Amino acid sequence: MSSGRLAINWRRARLLATAVKPEQWPRHRLPEVALAGRSNVGKSSLINHLVNAPVARTSNTPGRTQTINFYSIDDRLCLVDLPGYGYAKVPERIRRQWAPMIETYLTARENLIGILQVVDIRHPPTADDKTMAQWLKQRGLPAIAVATKADKIARGHWQGRVEAVARDLGLPTIAFSAVSGAGRDDLMKVLKTMLLEARLAAEAGLDGAAAEPEGQGAGPSSP
Numbered sequence: 001m002s003s004g005r006l007a008i009n010w011r012r013a014r015l016l017a018t019a020v021k022p023e024q025w026p027r028h029r030l031p032e033v034a035l036a037g038r039s040n041v042g043k044s045s046l047i048n049h050l051v052n053a054p055v056a057r058t059s060n061t062p063g064r065t066q067t068i069n070f071y072s073i074d075d076r077l078c079l080v081d082l083p084g085y086g087y088a089k090v091p092e093r094i095r096r097q098w099a100p101m102i103e104t105y106l107t108a109r110e111n112l113i114g115i116l117q118v119v120d121i122r123h124p125p126t127a128d129d130k131t132m133a134q135w136l137k138q139r140g141l142p143a144i145a146v147a148t149k150a151d152k153i154a155r156g157h158w159q160g161r162v163e164a165v166a167r168d169l170g171l172p173t174i175a176f177s178a179v180s181g182a183g184r185d186d187l188m189k190v191l192k193t194m195l196l197e198a199r200l201a202a203e204a205g206l207d208g209a210a211a212e213p214e215g216q217g218a219g220p221s222s223p
Contacts, residue, residue: 013051016072020101025109026070031198032078032111033191036102036132037118039084042148045178046118047071047079050187056081068105077195078111085128107139113198114142116187121147121161121175125168133169142197144172144190151177 017026035043044056055071069081082102106112115136119125125133136143147165150158158175166173174190176183 010051010073012075013053013055013071013073015055016070016078018067018069020067022104022108025068025105026078028078028111030072030076030078030111031113031195032070032080032109033114033116033194034080034082034106034112035116035118036082036106037084038120038126038128041084041118041120042178043081043084043118046116046146046148046176047081049178049181049184050079050191068101077191080105080112082106085132106136106141112141114144114191114194116190117143117145117169117171119145119147119165119169121150121158121165122153125165130168133171137170142194144174145169146183146187147173147175148178150175150182151179 017024019025035046037043044058047056048054048058051071051073056069066083068083071079071081073079082105085099085102106115117129117133117136119129133143133145145165147162153161162173162175165171174183174186176187
């Protein structure tokens with residue numbers, strides 16, 4: 001893949017909506033790419049680096065994101081941050097709320113055009129990660145794994161870790177660092193491809209994301 005900057009120059013990012021139930025989802029025609037992953041794998045940092053702005057709140061406390069957060073990018077695309085799964089210290093009543101919240105979004109949201117499954121490159125995918133990846137494949141949702149925090153291990157280990165993640169999850173995988181920016185161009189290329197494919201599908205009259213202004217829906221069952 002090219003090492004040069006891709007021709008996607010986002011200028012404005014903003015928090016469009018936070019939601020815990022479908023009626024709170026924004027009603028628009030924008031295509032949406034959702035970020036799914038365990039708590040504390042760096043989803044918010046990933047969003048902030050992609051849009052070059054601190055729009056997503058970051059925290060060292062796992063389980064802090066407890067809503068579905070919609071970020072509008074230049075009114076062309078929404079990045080959707082889903083609550084992190086698999087963090088046992090979050091109160092049980094909260095975790096019970098997250099599973100249907102995530103599942104509903106992933107299964108019913110018509111605007112959804114793709115998924116970034118975010119994992120920590122330093123650790124093997126968990127059983128929850130594997131369950132999520134399998135679920136995405138069964139649903140036929142376009143998905144790619146993003147192995148974050150690559151700056152925390154030696155670059156010589158990246159390829160081996162990426163190959164292991166790809167093998168465990170059965171998904172194409174990109175190593176990413178919000179500190180150095182490594183992997184950003186490859187990820188932007190993926191987003192550009194998702195947008196193009198969704199546009200072509202809409203123009204062909206196929207059922208798909210961004211085809212209806214009143215997109216309603218949800219997502220896969222949270223692991």
